[in-house]
Amino acid sequence: MIKVNFPFIFAFLMIANLSSCSNVKDEAPVIATDLTTTLRGPSYPLVTVDPYFNAWSNADNLYDDQVRHWTEKEFPLLGALRVDGEVYRFMG
Secondary structure, three states: OOOOOHHHHHHHHHHHHHHOOOOOOOOOOOOOOOOOOOOOOOOEEEEEEEOOEEEEEOOOOOOOOOEEOOOOOEEOOOEEEEEOOEEEEEEO
16 A cells, blocks of 8 residues: 655645745736727716616716706706805716
8 A cells, every 4th residue: 555645745735836826027917007998988877777767978077968868858967065165066
């Protein structure tokens, strides 16, 4: 019968595992860091309940245009925030 030295096998596997995790800084990144694009969606959903009741923003900023239904009917949604007595509009 063959005698197996379990502590030796365990130590060998641990060393092999840890040596494969070395941090090599000369490697190129796997994912490119420049992921910017000039593409923009035509509308962004703000309120979605079901396909017939939803509100969309057609502008780049929430305060540039009214919130609309996909049929172009305007929804009078207005968002304002008061900070130290000063009112800031952020939507509508």
